[in-house]
Amino acid sequence: MVSSLNAPQIGELTVTALGAPNAIRIEGVSVSYAVGKRSRRTVLEGIDLEIEEGEFVVLLGATGCGKSTLLRMILGQERPTSGRISVSGSAVERVDARSGYVPQKYSLFPDRTVLNNLAMGPETSKYHILGRLRPSFRAFRRQVREEALRQLQHMGLQASDAAKYPHQLSGGMQQRVAIAQSLMMKSRVLLMDEAFSALDPATRASLQRLLRSVWNELKPTVVFVTHNTAEALFLGSRLIVLARAGREDHCGSRVALDIKLPASGMSLRKNGQEFLDLVDYVERFSRGDQHTTSSPDAFPIDGEDAL
């Protein structure tokens, strides 16, 4: 599944060896959708992935290759046609509160203030409506709100933003609140679907730095979908490219490339030509110019000749 054929020599990168203990396990997952009455279109085909606790996985691939579909399966919003997904050792069978989800936009409740958006998850998961009549709810509510204000500050927002409604915030501020929502729920798995792609370049860069520092500090397991290879190399500790194995509708996407990245992240400024070579290499896989036909034994895994 994993290919490094014609891999350039790039610093300390290695083709990852699969099979370690994991936070997310994806086993033989295929997804197909009915097209008309008689045929089906395969989106994902036989995906096997083990994602270790604390990895920052970036998922790349051409439009329509099934990145968001895979994320929805991990979240439990949809079930695979075949195969199995588990998070922290238990099967994902419905929307999974263990995973936080940050989409491109509109993830906040528009009719609630920032503070209420942040408090709602912990409050509703601990106290149902009648439970809120209990005296202990007041103290819990106060704690949750104090924590929400801390998270806002952590995300670079002001205490005065807590009383605002989502439409009063910029896109970047809304995404900061969306990340804070997941942190409020103590999610150990953070699923992000093109979460920064609607932002202007400067805001996007500042959110990338923020996310990296949150990851460095708390080490959640992150799966981050993006189209931007430079963003992927800056953010990720592991990069996975999905690509269709063929042109016909029965050929779904497979894992075309799976590489470990330096823990410190990569950028043009820091890594120069190595970075440019890797961007070019990854983008060839995203376009489907490289296929997964080679056996993993045919190229180095975690070896000195690896990427």
Ligand SMILES: Nc1ncnc2c1ncn2[C@@H]1O[C@H](COP(=O)(O)OP(=O)(O)OP(=O)(O)O)[C@@H](O)[C@H]1O
């Ligand atoms: N519920 C569904 N019913 C039918 N087809 C679907 C459904 N969900 C996704 N698809 C199809 O699956 C394919 C993969 O979609 P998906 O959104 O996962 O791709 P993607 O790689 O995230 O694309 P992009 O990068 O453009 O966001 C698309 O062709 C899409 O039309």
